[in-house]
Amino acid sequence: MVYLDYNATTPLDPEVVEVITETLTTAWGNPSSSHEAGVKAKHVIATARQQVARMVGAKPSDIIFTSGGTEGNNWILQTALQHFCRGSSKIGLSMGDWNDAKSARNRPHFITSNIEHDSIKLVLEHFLSTGLADVTFIQARPLTGCVHVQDVIDAIGPSTIMVTVMLANNETGVIQPVSEICQRIKSLKRKKGETERILLHTDAAQAIGKIPVDVQELGVDYLTIVGHKFYGPRIGAVFAHNPGEDAPLYPLLFGGGQERNFRSGTENTPMIAGLGKAAELVSSNLDKYQTHMATVRDYLEESLQQTFPDSVSLNGKSPDSQRLPNTCNVSFLGTSLKGHEILSRAVSVQASVGAACHAGDRPSHILLSLGIPETVAWRALRISVGRETTKEDIDLAVQELKSVLDS
Numbered sequence: 001m002v003y004l005d006y007n008a009t010t011p012l013d014p015e016v017v018e019v020i021t022e023t024l025t026t027a028w029g030n031p032s033s034s035h036e037a038g039v040k041a042k043h044v045i046a047t048a049r050q051q052v053a054r055m056v057g058a059k060p061s062d063i064i065f066t067s068g069g070t071e072g073n074n075w076i077l078q079t080a081l082q083h084f085c086r087g088s089s090k091i092g093l094s095m096g097d098w099n100d101a102k103s104a105r106n107r108p109h110f111i112t113s114n115i116e117h118d119s120i121k122l123v124l125e126h127f128l129s130t131g132l133a134d135v136t137f138i139q140a141r142p143l144t145g146c147v148h149v150q151d152v153i154d155a156i157g158p159s160t161i162m163v164t165v166m167l168a169n170n171e172t173g174v175i176q177p178v179s180e181i182c183q184r185i186k187s188l189k190r191k192k193g194e195t196e197r198i199l200l201h202t203d204a205a206q207a208i209g210k211i212p213v214d215v216q217e218l219g220v221d222y223l224t225i226v227g228h229k230f231y232g233p234r235i236g237a238v239f240a241h242n243p244g245e246d247a248p249l250y251p252l253l254f255g256g257g258q259e260r261n262f263r264s265g266t267e268n269t270p271m272i273a274g275l276g277k278a279a280e281l282v283s284s285n286l287d288k289y290q291t292h293m294a295t296v297r298d299y300l301e302e303s304l305q306q307t308f309p310d311s312v313s314l315n316g317k318s319p320d321s322q323r324l325p326n327t328c329n330v331s332f333l334g335t336s337l338k339g340h341e342i343l344s345r346a347v348s349v350q351a352s353v354g355a356a357c358h359a360g361d362r363p364s365h366i367l368l369s370l371g372i373p374e375t376v377a378w379r380a381l382r383i384s385v386g387r388e389t390t391k392e393d394i395d396l397a398v399q400e401l402k403s404v405l406d407s
Contacts, residue, residue: 001348001350002348002349002350002393002394002396002397002400003350003386003389004349004350004351004383004384004385004389004393004397005350005351005352005382005384006326006384006385006386006389007170007171007173007206007229007326007327007352007382007384008352008384009228009229009234010209010228010229010230010231010232010386011231012231012232012233012274013231013232013277013278013281015277015281016231016232016233016274016277016278016281017274019273019274019276019277020233020270020271020273020274021270022273023044023269023270023273023274024270026040027040027041027043027044027269027270027273028041028269029041030266031045031258031266031267031269032256032258032266041267041269044269044272044273045065045267045269045272045273046060047273047276048065048272048273048275048276048277048279049063049065049276050276051276051277051279051280051283052225052237052275052276052279053239054279054280054283055208055213055279055280055282055283056204056208056213056214056215056223056225056239057213057214057215057216057217058215058239058241061242061243062215062239062240062241062242062243063237063238063239064237064238064240064243064249064259064260064262064263065235065236065237065259065263065267065268065272065275066235066236066237066238066263067235067236068226068227068228068234068235068236069117069119069203069205069224069225069226069236070119071236071252072224072225072226072236072237072238073117073119073120073123073203073224074119074123074252075238075252075263076164076201076222076224076238076240077110077120077123077124077127077162077164077201078123078250078252079248079249079250080108080110080161080162080199080201081108081127081132081133081161082248082250083161083199083248083250084108084133084159084161084195085108087195087196106158106159107131107132107133107134107159108132108133108134108159108161108162108195109133109134109135109136109157109159109160109161110124110127110133110134110135110136110160110161110162110163110164111135111136111138111152111155111156111160111162111163111164112124112135112136112137112138112163112164112165113137113138113139113140113147113165113166113176114137114138114139114140114369115140115145115147115166115169115171115172115366115369115370116164116165116166116203117166117170117203117205119203120164120166120203124137133161134159136155138151138152138155138165139151139369140174140369140370142370142371142372143318143320144174144318144320144321145169145172145174145316145318145321145370146174146175146176146177146320146321147165147176147177147181149177149180149181149184152165152181152184152185153184153185153188156185156188156198158191158193158194158195159194159195160194160195160198161195161198161199162198162199162200162201163181163185163198163199163200163201164200164201164202164203165178165181165202166202166203166204166205166206167202167203167204167206167207167213167218167223168204168206168207168210168211168323168324169206169316169366170205170206170366171316171327171329171354171364171366171367171382172315172316172323172327172329172366172367172370173206173316173323173324173326173327173328173329173384174316174318174321174322174323175207175211175321175322175323175324176202178202178218178220179217179218179219181200182200182218182219182220183219185198185200186200186219199221199222199247199248200219200220200221200222201220201221201222201223201224202218202220202222202223202224203223203224204223204224204225205224205225205226205229206229206324206327207324208225208226208229208230208282209229209230209231209278209282209286209289210230210289210290210293210324210325210326211286211290211324211325212286215239215241220239220241221240221241221246221247222238222239222240222241222247223238223239224236224238224239225237225238225239227271227274227275227278230278230279230282231278231281231387232274232275232277232278232279233271233274233275233278234271235268235271235272235275236275237275243260243262244262249262251263251264253265289387290325291325292387293325293326293385293386293387293389294325294326296326296385296389296390296391296393296394297325297326297327297328297385299391299394300328300383300385300394300397300398301314301317301328301330303394303395303398304328304330304398304401307398307401307402308332308334308402308405311332311333311334312330312331312332312333313330313331313333313372313376314328314329314330315329315330315331315367315370315372315376315380316329316370326384326385326386327382327383327384328382328383328384328385329367329380329381329382329383330380330381330383331372331376331377331379331380331381332379332381332401332405333376333379334405335379335405337379337404337405338353338378338379339353339354339378339379339380339381340353342379342381342401342404342405343381345404345407346397346400346401346403346404347400348396348397348400349397349400349401351381351382351383351384351397352381352382353380353381353382354366354367354380354382363377363378363380364377364380367380383397
C-alpha cells in the first residue's frame with residue numbers, strides 16, 4: 001500500500017505517540033485540581049501551549065485548545081456574530097432589530113471565498129439562509145486558484161464584521177494572499193455608522209507543517225490549528241490575538257471555566273501534550289519537511305506527465321500562484337472513469353478525490369468554482385505526499401494508475 005492522502009490526515013509521529021503514552025500514565029490528574037497530580041497535568045498543558053504558540057509566532061496566552069478545526073472555525077464565526085450583536089448600537093442597529101434578524105436593516109456582513117472548507121462554508125451559508133448575516137463569497141480566479149485582494153476590498157461594506165480566507169486550499173494546495181488582504185483591510189479607515197473594526201481570520205489547517213505560518217506576518221486576529229494535519233492527534237487549537245481584549249472571543253461551550261473561561265471542559269491532557277510535541281517538531285524541522293515534500297511532489301507530477309503525455313491536467317498549478325509543497329490535484333482526461341472509480345481499482349494507492357468528507361459523491365465544488373469543466377472535475381484525484389513518502393512510493397503508485405487506466 002502507498003499512502004498518498006496526507007491532506008486528509010497524517011499518522012502520529014513516533015515522538016508524538018511517545019509523549020501521549022507517557023502523559024497517559026504520568027500526568028493523568030485533573031488539571032483543575034490543586035494537588036500534585038493536577039499540578040503535573042497543568043504543567044504539561046502549559047508546556048504544550050508554549051510549543052504551539054512558538055510554532056505560529058504567538059504568545060502562549062493567545063492559544064486556546066479545542067477538539068479540532070471544525071469547532072475552531074465555528075467558534076470564531078459565532079464570536080464575530082455575537083460581537084456584532086453586542087456592538088450593534090454603534091452602527092445604528094437596535095436590539096429589537098437583532099431579535100427579528102430577518103427584517104433587520106443592517107445585518108452583520110461576512111466576506112469569505114468560494115473555496116473554503118465546509119466548516120466555514122456551511123456555517124456562513126446557515127447564517128445567510130436564516131437571516132442572521134449577509135455573506136459575500138469572493139470567487140477565486142480560475143487561472144490562479146487565488147482570491148484577488150482587490151475583490152475582497154471591493155466587497156467591504158458598512159456592516160462588514162469579518163473577513164475569513166483560508167491560508168491554503170485543501171484540494172489544490174494553492175496558497176491564498178492572506179497577509180496582503182489583512183494589510184489592505186487594516187489600512188482602511190472606518191467611518192461613522194460603520195463597524196468600527198473588521199475582524200480577520202484564516203483557517204491554517206492545511207498550511208501548518210508544510211509552509212512557514214506566522215500570525216504576526218499574516219496580521220490575522222484569529223487562526224485555526226488542526227493537529228492531525230501535521231502528525232499530531234485529532235484535536236486542535238485557536239489563535240486569538242490577546243483574546244477577550246484585542247480579539248473578542250465569546251465562549252461556545254459553558255461549564256467548568258477551563259481555558260480561562262473561553263472553552264469549558266476538562267482538558268484532554270495526553271492529546272494536548274501530543275499536539276505540543278507535533279508543534280515542536282514543526283518548529284525544529286520545517287525546512288527539512290518542506291524540501292522533502294516538494295522534491296517528491298515534483299517528481300510525482302513529472303512522472304504523471306511522462307507516463308500519461310497529453311492526458312493529464314494538473315489542476316491549480318499556475319506560474320502566477322504558489323502551492324503547498326506536498327499537494328497535487330490531477331485529472332486523467334483519457335478515460336471515462338471518474339476519480340473514485342480509478343481509486344477503487346487502484347487498490348494499492350490510498351489517495352482521495354478531494355476533501356475526505358465527500359469521498360466521490362459529487363465532483364469537487366472547489367474545482368468547479370475554479371472554472372474546471374465538470375467532466376474534468378469528476379476525473380480528479382487529490383494526491384498529497386508526506387514527510388516519509390519516497391520516490392519509490394511514487395513509482396509504485398504511478399505504475400498502479402497506469403495499469404488501471406490502460407486496462
